[in-house]
Amino acid sequence: MRLSLHAVRKGRRVRPAELDRVTVAEAADRYVELVRAKTLTGALSPATAEVYARDVATLVELAGEQVVLDDLSGADVDAILLAFARKPDGRSSPTGSSPGRDGRDGRDAGERAGQSPSSQARFRRSISALFKHAALAGWVQLNPMTASTVTARERGGLRAERRALTREQAQGLIGAAQTLPETAAPSGKRRDQRTEARDAVIVLLLATVGPRVSELVRANVEDFFTNDGVRYWRIFGKGGRTRDVPLPDDVARVLQAYLERGRPEMAGAAGEKALLLSWRGRRLARGDVQAVIDRVQRAVDPDQRRSVTPHGLRHTTATHLLADAVDMDAVRRVLGHSDLSTLGRYRDELPGELEVAMRSHPLLRGRP
Numbered sequence: 001m002r003l004s005l006h007a008v009r010k011g012r013r014v015r016p017a018e019l020d021r022v023t024v025a026e027a028a029d030r031y032v033e034l035v036r037a038k039t040l041t042g043a044l045s046p047a048t049a050e051v052y053a054r055d056v057a058t059l060v061e062l063a064g065e066q067v068v069l070d071d072l073s074g075a076d077v078d079a080i081l082l083a084f085a086r087k088p089d090g091r092s093s094p095t096g097s098s099p100g101r102d103g104r105d106g107r108d109a110g111e112r113a114g115q116s117p118s119s120q121a122r123f124r125r126s127i128s129a130l131f132k133h134a135a136l137a138g139w140v141q142l143n144p145m146t147a148s149t150v151t152a153r154e155r156g157g158l159r160a161e162r163r164a165l166t167r168e169q170a171q172g173l174i175g176a177a178q179t180l181p182e183t184a185a186p187s188g189k190r191r192d193q194r195t196e197a198r199d200a201v202i203v204l205l206l207a208t209v210g211p212r213v214s215e216l217v218r219a220n221v222e223d224f225f226t227n228d229g230v231r232y233w234r235i236f237g238k239g240g241r242t243r244d245v246p247l248p249d250d251v252a253r254v255l256q257a258y259l260e261r262g263r264p265e266m267a268g269a270a271g272e273k274a275l276l277l278s279w280r281g282r283r284l285a286r287g288d289v290q291a292v293i294d295r296v297q298r299a300v301d302p303d304q305r306r307s308v309t310p311h312g313l314r315h316t317t318a319t320h321l322l323a324d325a326v327d328m329d330a331v332r333r334v335l336g337h338s339d340l341s342t343l344g345r346y347r348d349e350l351p352g353e354l355e356v357a358m359r360s361h362p363l364l365r366g367r368p
């Protein structure tokens with residue numbers, strides 16, 4: 001496996017003597033001082049300088065004050081950009097919002113609102129300018145923005161160019177989810193407040209079956225059934241269409257363990273039907289799923305970890321099933337697409353896939 005930039009910098013490459021190993025907080029202070037000095041010459045307006053200063057302060061908050069700036073990789077920058085995109089917008093007013101489907105009031109929904117696309121694009125420009133200066137000042141050897149895959153789109157804000165996880169990243173996340181119920185450290189919570197088994201089910205279903213997040217949170221216990229020894233999930237998709245998707249054996253076992261020992265036993269219609277419940281017995285909302293993924297990611301080895309959204313895991317399912325030469329129509333049916341042309345948008349390029357394909361060329365197999 002190729003070494004990550006972070007791993008290389010942990011002693012496997014000689015640093016130039018002139019590199020200034022400043023922390024993120026120190027670099028931010030120096031850079032903001034420089035930016036504010038430009039207002040004295042008229043190169044920047046005071047308002048623009050304060051916007052830069054605010055964005056840089058947010059970078060410090062998301063990256064960590066004591067982290068060395070040179071230790072941030074492109075993957076770290078991606079995680080910071082996506083974390084900012086999900087950061088609640090303080091200007092959002094929850095007043096007047098209607099209750100969500102999970103029974104919580106509008107304030108929760110308002111607090112979960114992320115940054116606007118324009119704010120996301122501005123934040124990326126701000127930290128890009130900081131790292132450009134850092135490279136010139138000798139604070140970093142390589143500008144990590146050059147390895148970042150998250151770009152600002154005209155519509156939809158910050159998005160990764162490649163949404164699917166690599167095989168190593170996906171296997172790291174799946175492995176963490178499978179072992180989460182057994183390896184979770186005691187948290188002081190009562191048994192009925194523990195959510196590790198539920199979190200494992202969420203990540204495994206997203207990563208191996210690739211449902212839409214709306215399909216996942218809408219699932220009920222009765223939607224899972226067994227036929228001829230195979231566990232199926234009857235997914236209620238878009239346009240009133242349903243599809244029966246067989247679950248991998250490992251996923252079916254984790255699901256069964258959750259249903260037997262991990263799912264809260266609560267009264268009420270929602271508590272009786274919904275597959276995924278909070279420890280209070282309420283059906284999970286779409287906005288809760290990302291927090292679950294992020295929580296499981298903390299158990300993944302840093303060299304395999306990459307921030308990913310529920311939709312990114314849907315891309316991961318499609319990409320790796322197709323890369324393994326699974327029939328395209330079968331993948332289409334798993335994802336619930338109406339035609340094959342839609343499936344093409346979910347097929348992401350994987351590092352090294354062309355080299356693998358040409359090494360095992362079908363026309364050259366079996367030749368002496």
